[in-house]
Amino acid sequence: MTIKAWTRHEWPPQFPLDVLWMGRAGMRLSEAESASDCILVVGVSRPKLAAAFLTVALISLFLTFHILYDSALYSLHAAAAAAAREAVDSSSSSSSLDLLVLDNGIDDNSYESNSIDAVAAAPFGTPPAAVTPSLQLQMAAAYNTASPPAKAHFPKTSRQLPQAIIVGVRKCGTRALLEMLFLHPQIQKAAGEVHFFDRDDNYSKGLEWYRKKMPYSFKGQVTIEKSPSYFVTPEVPERIFAMNASVRLLVIVREPVTRAISDYAQLRSHASSTPSPPTSSFSSSSSSSSSSSSSPSMSPVSSNNVNSFQSPNSSTSTSLQQQQPQQQQQQRSFDELAIRSDGTINESYRPIAISIYHMHMYRWLEVFERRQILIVNGDQLIDDPVPQLKRIESFLRLESHIGRHNFYFNHTKGFYCMRSDSEEKCLKESKGRRHPRVSPMVVSKLRRFFSEHNRKFYDLVGEDLGWPEE
Ligand SMILES: Nc1ncnc2c1ncn2[C@@H]1O[C@H](COP(=O)(O)OS(=O)(=O)O)[C@@H](OP(=O)(O)O)[C@H]1O
Secondary structure, three states: OOOOOOOOOOOOOOOOEEEEEEEHHHHOOOOOOOOOOEEEEEEEOOHHHHHHHHHHHHHHHHHHHHHHHHHHHHHHHHHHHHHHHHHHHHHHHHOHHHHHHHHHOOOOOOOOOOOOOOOOOOOOOOOOOOOOHHHHHHHHHHHOOOOOOOOOOOOOEEEOOOOEEEEEOOOOOHHHHHHHHOOOOOEEEOOOOOOOOOOHHHHOOOHHHHHHOOOEEEOOOEEEEEOHHHHHOOOHHHHHHHHOOOOEEEEEEOOHHHHHHHHHHHHHHHHHHOOOOOHHHHOOOOOOOOOEOOEOOOOOOOOOOHHHOOOOOOOOOOOHHHOOOHHHHHHOOHHHHHEOOOOOEOOOOHHHHHHOOHHHHHHHHHHOOHHHEEEEEHHHHHHOHHHHHHHHHHHOOOOOOOOHHHEEEEOOOOEEEEEOOOOEEOOOOOOOOOOOOOOHHHHHHHHHHHHHHHHHHHHHHOOOOOOOOO
């Protein structure tokens, strides 16, 4: 077989490429082999073009390594996140006490960054185009777990002070609201209740301590935390204002009688899972405190002054001498605790006092402009979450993202559960507890009592929530 070798001059089209077609034999000195195997040698005759080819090749190589590096980093985070979530899930199903600690306690598992970023609230806006929603969701999953790997975080992220805070109200769906908002790729959430502004010992640690409790976020993402006791703690509005005068606040409320019963159900559940303290501990003001982060509202409110609420760790919290033994109090029915023996409403019973919303709300409006506060309807969040979430997206100036596809009704739980790209999730069993039976007479009496207070609340916030008056 003849081997045809083209030279540059013979090659018909006048490209700047030299193509030499020759048999293997042509490359060997002394072998008489079949020349059916051919090698194609391509050369570039023009130096500029050669340089261009080389540059393109080098850039492609660089990009390939960069992508490989990023995906390896992501895999590490995702694996850690999955492991941590599993750990949280299994611990939450193991004991109801653990659930309460996780739910109400401070997230002490936050990992620290080597870099100290400038303490500045990032403006709301669109995340960088390179950050796809799915990457953000995956990243969010990695950051918001109980035990992320120490010092691990995505490049170009930093911890930011919250630009929005769910300040309460307790038992109105604060956890559901935070988790639902977290479906939005532009939202990052603090893992636990941070209790920075309501607890003097935390507040004294300073804003840098608080910032380190926040998750890592991309520029343009909104960081949110929720601590329901902020709503009823007098010092909190001014403290939040001092941190960021343009912060946005979410106040979720629920029909006040239902909220009070829910609060009672939680207190009773905590009391039954907390070992009885020795009787003597209540006879001394210097005895060990009965308050704990896992049951923050066990301390009854000081009499006749609902504005004197303090969180349990606060240095000015209600004195132990005023407290009734917890178990003893929680063994009584809601009816007995809410209505005094003379038939009047026990306004100083904490579950009732917290539900008198206007008595706390006015303090917020003394500090913040009304447009900085959104009142979220907690009853509607239970019945049909999407419209409430749409209102919040627009309040936070976020692109519309959360929709019906993110929810499904779980008939066993009796509540909506969440669905994202990566998982389906219902809230824990401590959310959506069975309420104790309360006599219809007591419910009507309480509704009549609250009707006047509710109207004051509607006037303050300029919205009528339509709660029943009978
Ligand atoms: N989707 C969904 N799933 C489960 N539970 C839901 C949901 N949406 C709102 N809720 C209601 O949230 C109530 C608990 O409120 P909080 O999370 O604010 O409680 S806490 O103050 O943090 O303890 C909780 O109150 P209870 O029903 O009394 O347990 C729920 O009614």
